[in-house]
Amino acid sequence: MTVFTSLELSLWDVRMPFSDEVKYSILGISIGLFLLSLCILMWQLHRYCSQANSRTNGKLLQWEYCPNCTEITIADFYLFDHTDEVNRLSRCLSPGSSLSDLDSAVEQDEDEEEEQVQGSLRFSLFYDQVQSRLVVTVLEAKNLAVRGFSRSVDPFVRVRVLWGESEEEEKVSSLQLYCVLHEWQTRFVKDSHSPLFGDQFSCTLAEEDIPKIIVRLEVRDFDKFSRHGILGEVRANLENLRISYPLEMLEDLQKPKKDKVGEVLLSLKYMPTSQRIEVGVLKIRSLSQLSKGEKVLYARISVVCNQCKLHAQRTSQKTPWEVTVFNEVMTFILPDSQIKECMITVTVYEMQPGRKSSKRLTGQIMLGKGKNIEDEHWTLMMRSLRQPIAKWHSLYI
Structure with a gap:
């Protein structure tokens, strides 16, 4: 017992070599630090x-x-x-910018692009009566504006030759329709507010059709990763111009507007139980100056939700007539949460069989909640569930 007692005392002496005053001082400091940390915690x-x-x-x-x-x-x-x-x-x-593959078809209401239009465009027009050819030369643009989110502008000019109905035909049909005879595009000039173009385009045109022609020149901003923005446009009505000699014109850019190029008869039917919507392309009415065997017509239907394309289907190709009959129905699956926010875009293309890259946009219409006149058709569809509702809509370009 004496050995164990002496061993414990020695261990105690080794572990605690301090006096009682030092021990109590260390204990007091520890308690003070603990109380201080507790106060800081309560304050926080x-x-x-x-x-x-x-x-x-x-x-x-x-x-x-x-x-x-x-x-x-x-x-x-x-x-x-x-x-x-x-x-x-x-x-x-949302990745809505990916819609540029529709050739600017899903151009969301040009009102979104109605920024301040400034600048002018210089061009010349000439009709060669001997060869029956219309010559359009795009010379230059001046003082172009920069779009709000961009620091530079890469301009180019898109030229469309529009053919319209005569006054007698317009009274009979109660519609003013146009047909795009030709469409060209200049090269784009990188980072220039006053670009020089010097591009010339020509097409064969009968002299009796000259009073029905409108030349529409759109100045656009090239965008490699998105759809091209539009900076303004100039229109030249050949009925009021003498172009038997080259006529050079300098016009201020105006806010762009769309032209009616036809009509499409659509049917809509929504089935809430199966969460499906049926879009029927029944008939398309349009003007055409090409012979019936030179091209075909088809429609592409896209479902867009928050500017993001979800689904797309296309009709079969048809030979165009004054009224082209399709009678084809496409079905899309849309949950209730998406049907309230989606839009349906019907885009009409024409192309020449056997020729690559001949597809050309001829008209477009967007349906959906809040799309002005088209909202009426959408509302009727939502009120008449499981029943097809047909209505004519105008096509614009």
Whole structure:
């Protein structure tokens, strides 16, 4: 026992070589540091709780002083706020720019591009009566504007030769329709506000058709990764011009507008149980100056949700007539959450069989909630579930 007692005492002496005063001092300092850390923790918790309450009270005061808002709860406010933010971000960040493969077909209401139009375009027109040829020369543009999100402009000019109905035909059909006879495009000039082009285009045109011709020149901004923006346009009505000799013109750019190039008879049917929508392309009415055997006509139907293309189908190719009959129905699967936000785009193309890269846009229409006149057809479809609703719509380009 004596051996074990002496061993314990020696170990105690080794472990605690300090006096009692030092031991109590260390213990007191430790307790003081613990109390200090506990106070800091309580202070931080108090700050966090007070800041959280102030944020909530600030948001409630904004609604409290609104004279038109009553009985607004915190939960309703946060739900509204986050929903609006998500919708805004989805429109801004969705990959809608990928729709350029429709040859600028899904051009979302040119109103979005109605920025301030400035600049002018110089061009010349000449009709060679001997060879029955119309010659259009794009010379230069001046003082072009830059689109809001871009620091530079890469301009080019798209030229369309439009043929319209005569006044007698217009009175009979009660519609002013145009047909795109020819379409050309100049080279684009990189980073220039006053580009020089010097590109010349020509086409065969009968002299009696000259009064029905409108030359439409669109100045566009080339975009490699998105659809080309439009900076303005100039129109020249050949009925009021003498172009037996080369006529050089300098015109200010105007806000672009669309031309009616035909009509399409569409049927819509929505089946909520199976979450499907049926789009029927029944008939297409359009003007054509080419012989019937030189081209074919077809329609492409795309479903777009928040500017993102979800589905696309196309009809079979038909020989165009004054009224081309298709009678084809395409089915798309759309959940209830998407049917309220989607748009249906019907784009009509023409092409010459056997020729590559001959596809040309001839007209387009967009259907969906909030699309002006087309909204009526959409509303009728939603009211008459499981029943096809047919309606004529105008095609524009």
